[in-house]
Amino acid sequence: MLLTLDLNDPRPLHEQVAGAIRRAVGEGGYRPGDRLPPARELAAALGINANTVLRALRDLRDEGILEFxxxxxxxxxxxxxxxxxxxxxxxxxxxxxxxxxYGRDDLIDILKELP
Incomplete structure (x- = not known):
């Protein structure tokens, strides 16, 4: 799994990790039943604390995306x-x-214009 974090992103790191995993699942990089690398490996690859990765994984579990x-x-x-x-x-x-x-209302207008 290739995850990247944007150091300029104002969101907390655990939210960025969770978002990257959500995208990987949504785009088919991981399929139902696939096993993710251990949290320590993900943390080492990203250069962040393992507890940050564990928090992201717990959030995704609570959303029903992952199972422990x-x-x-x-x-x-x-x-x-x-x-x-x-x-x-x-x-x-x-x-x-x-x-x-662009703000939220601008995006809503753009979406309404799409076919």
Missing amino acids: RRGRGVTVAERPAGRALIEQRARDLLDEAARYG
């Missing part, structure tokens, strides 16, 4: 919550739009 299985580690839930994936993409879009000076 004793002896098997962390796996993608059999039916990841689609709404959670869409919400993350919407948050990412809002963040990107803000960088270009």
Whole structure:
């Protein structure tokens, strides 16, 4: 899993990690039942504290995207919550739009104009 963090992103690191994992699941990088690398490995690869990664994983578990299985580690839930994936993409879009000076209402107008 190739995750990257944006040090200029104002969001807390655990939210960035959770968002990156949501995207990987949503885009098919991980399929239901696939096992994620251990939190320590993810933390080492990202250069952050393992507790930060664990917090992100717990948040995703609470959203129904991941499952914690004793002896098997962390796996993608059999039916990841689609709404959670869409919400993350919407948050990412809002963040990107803000960088270009667009607000929430501007995005709503753009979406209404789409076919």
